[in-house]
Amino acid sequence: MQGIVLALFACLLLALITKRFALPTIPFYIIAGLVLGKSGLDLVGGDEISAFLTHLGLLFLLFFMGLEIKPDRIWKSQSAIVTSGLIDLNINVAIGFLAAIALGFHLFEALIVAAAFFISSTAMAVTSLIENRKLLMRESETIVWLMVFEDIVVILILAFISPQMDQPLAILVKTLIMLAILYAIIMFGKDQIIWMLKRDDELPVLLTFSAVLGISALSLSVGIPESFMVIVFGTFLGTIDPVSFEVQSRPFKDVFLVIFFVFFGITVNLFTEGIYLPSLIAISLIAVISKYASGIAIGKLIHKNSHSGIEIWANTIGRGEFSIAIAALYGSAAVSSAIAFMVIITSIIGAFVAKYSGRIGKVLIRQPLTVQGDNPSR
Amino acid sequence: MALRSINLPGIGTKYELETEKNDIIAVFFLKSGNIQMYTLQHGCQTPSVAELSPPEARRLGSILAGAIMEADQESVEFAFSALSDLRITIHTYIVGKSVAGKSIEELQIRAKTGVTIIAVSRGDKNVVNPPADFIFQDGDTLVAIGESDQLKRFERDIMVT
Numbered sequence: 001m002q003g004i005v006l007a008l009f010a011c012l013l014l015a016l017i018t019k020r021f022a023l024p025t026i027p028f029y030i031i032a033g034l035v036l037g038k039s040g041l042d043l044v045g046g047d048e049i050s051a052f053l054t055h056l057g058l059l060f061l062l063f064f065m066g067l068e069i070k071p072d073r074i075w076k077s078q079s080a081i082v083t084s085g086l087i088d089l090n091i092n093v094a095i096g097f098l099a100a101i102a103l104g105f106h107l108f109e110a111l112i113v114a115a116a117f118f119i120s121s122t123a124m125a126v127t128s129l130i131e132n133r134k135l136l137m138r139e140s141e142t143i144v145w146l147m148v149f150e151d152i153v154v155i156l157i158l159a160f161i162s163p164q165m166d167q168p169l170a171i172l173v174k175t176l177i178m179l180a181i182l183y184a185i186i187m188f189g190k191d192q193i194i195w196m197l198k199r200d201d202e203l204p205v206l207l208t209f210s211a212v213l214g215i216s217a218l219s220l221s222v223g224i225p226e227s228f229m230v231i232v233f234g235t236f237l238g239t240i241d242p243v244s245f246e247v248q249s250r251p252f253k254d255v256f257l258v259i260f261f262v263f264f265g266i267t268v269n270l271f272t273e274g275i276y277l278p279s280l281i282a283i284s285l286i287a288v289i290s291k292y293a294s295g296i297a298i299g300k301l302i303h304k305n306s307h308s309g310i311e312i313w314a315n316t317i318g319r320g321e322f323s324i325a326i327a328a329l330y331g332s333a334a335v336s337s338a339i340a341f342m343v344i345i346t347s348i349i350g351a352f353v354a355k356y357s358g359r360i361g362k363v364l365i366r367q368p369l370t371v372q373g374d375n376p377s378r
Numbered sequence: 379m380a381l382r383s384i385n386l387p388g389i390g391t392k393y394e395l396e397t398e399k400n401d402i403i404a405v406f407f408l409k410s411g412n413i414q415m416y417t418l419q420h421g422c423q424t425p426s427v428a429e430l431s432p433p434e435a436r437r438l439g440s441i442l443a444g445a446i447m448e449a450d451q452e453s454v455e456f457a458f459s460a461l462s463d464l465r466i467t468i469h470t471y472i473v474g475k476s477v478a479g480k481s482i483e484e485l486q487i488r489a490k491t492g493v494t495i496i497a498v499s500r501g502d503k504n505v506v507n508p509p510a511d512f513i514f515q516d517g518d519t520l521v522a523i524g525e526s527d528q529l530k531r532f533e534r535d536i537m538v539t
Contacts, residue, residue, distance in 0.1 A: 068387055070387070130408060133416075133425075133427040135386075135392070135404070135414060135416065136402070136418060136427075140386075141386065144386045144387060147387070147388065
């Protein structure tokens, strides 16, 4: 208990500092964890309580992500999503996988590293576009749709890579049945749900909290992929009243996610056998370069312009919450350290590059900038 | 004039307007509740951006919607150009010692000045359309409506004496 309090206050302090300098907070929470935990001073260790709280952080992250997913809207914007998404997926998964193999990871580990390597942080991309006032850029829409595509990939990963891999067909059938039942309940009880959400007592928040925990418990007892179920449940509820559920679940997500990040850092041991710091640095830098390759490719294809590629690169360098989630769910000790390191380095470099993308673009690309107002596509 | 709107997941709703002179104005309603407004002059590369809170955005909106208000610190003037240029001013005043403890009736506000008290704010409570026997207290904020001449008379004859 004292450990959690110590970790939380460290995070509070760091959040104050990073917000002041407009830096992303996620890497600093992980660094705080590394310093407090096994890799550093060994002041705080994980226990049952912290495990439960970090689990809540993961659940609410996924639930929140589910709320944001609007299947009809995604269906309508397929063309915007698929082309750039596939470029992003192919380039980064290929490079990430090869880099992981080269560093000596086994096949399954390398796949997990590649997945975490591929998925940029949606939170950091969105914050960076807003804070750096880049929403008007043509590229910002491309970036937002890229994030949506990556989210869909995360869902597929969570649906298909589960710890119980022995009876894939049985799990699939069970999952589909549970989804159908959930959907029916939500559609049938729609009016009751709306009525509960409109109240101003403890009912809305109690409903949200117990619903998310309930789905998690249900999935575990039936033996179907929990993370996937929580996301899809969020998407179902999002069809009723996404704003209200967001408002109710945000405080849980915010605080438990901080605990999730810091305890991820605490449990990672950067100094166990078989982990070489230079290779961690190498893979993190490759992660930055790999997004450069995909960013430029997407920029050239969609916007016919390398400078657009720089903007896309700048805002997608940072890996964050979903990479950590994948590490926490599937990663071995070595994989988790590699991903922790990658998140820290890419998100800090990403924040810097996104802020100075204009100047960096001028250095990296010689091609003259096209003037936005003259673009006939507008 | 081409207007398009799009919902950007995770960010909010975007409205983009291209003027006849090819300048671009884009408004983003962010999830945080704030509004970012970008303007990009034709031929220019970097937009200027302002971030507005919801009240600021509403204020800007009502200015753009037809410049019917002239506002200074404590008062707002509405002009109805269709009604032979009817102008009505709403003004706020802080109740001082001279008025405290007296009722609206006692002060003969309407008869003497033509001004009507439409609301009184006391602490965190508001009284809209206070009755004639409403008694003012020191520190109340009152909202009065009338023509600007009537309000001047109200200020001079009732509030200050």
